[in-house]
């Protein structure tokens with residue numbers, strides 16, 4: 001059996017088109033232009049690429065968009081001052097601080113300084129709590145994107161056993177909550193889980209969000225399962241000559257070559273979950289703008 005490949009690009013394009021149309025309507029009918037501020041501290045190349053894409057795509061959707069690029073030695077209080085300014089800025093409805101921050105900065109107080117109504121990453125403790133309580137919340141973009149792909153592929157998720165590997169604040173924990181809200185039976189697995197392969201093998205839906213290249217092997221997957229690979233890991237090319245030239249490529253947390261032979265459906269890396277993240281960020285910014293404008 002070869003798995004159905006779950007392509008993220010066309011779904012993300014569809015979402016972006018819907019957001020673009022909604023932005024045009026809000027501007028025309030209500031004089032409201034959703035505004036997104038992205039903050040990048042330092043020069044991490046992967047973060048720079050993500051931030052560039054977020055800026056470009058928000059502009060392309062017709063939004064007001066500003067990117068604040070701060071030097072790597074920015075002090076905690078300088079970053080907190082910028083967030084306070086953005087909280088008070090009426091043109092800004094969404095604030096995203098790109099993670100990870102440089103090591104000398106403390107992430108948690110920075111995230112919790114963001115006005116929860118503008119927290120388009122869904123990382124603020126208020127939004128995380130609202131999600132657990134089943135209340136309307138701005139929800140982390142990658143998990144929301146995964147849910148869109150899952151519903152597109154499987155339809156109703158009721159009763160399915162979902163195993164989430166990884167318990168991060170950004171992906172693992174929120175996707176566990178979203179799967180639970182969709183009536184899945186959810187197992188949260190992590191680095192201390194006993195017999196992880198057996199736990200994974202019991203999953204109808206397997207979400208890999210551990211940040212370990214190709215960790216999930218083909219024989220960890222139940223035949224016919226739906227595999228959502230959230231990992232984005234840069235590794236040397238398999239071919240030793242290309243690897244010697246320092247060439248790298250992106251791979252997921254799942255061993256794709258093995259998994260594609262067993263799974264019923266699977267997201268590739270790249271072009272699976274990745275494109276959904278920015279599309280959902282745009283959607284969250286529109287949602288935040290509408291709520292703030294009342």
Ligand code: GUN
Nearest residue numbers: 096097098099100121141
């Ligand atoms: N770094 C990698 N993914 C993300 C994300 O979705 N949001 C933020 N803020 N940082 C990230």
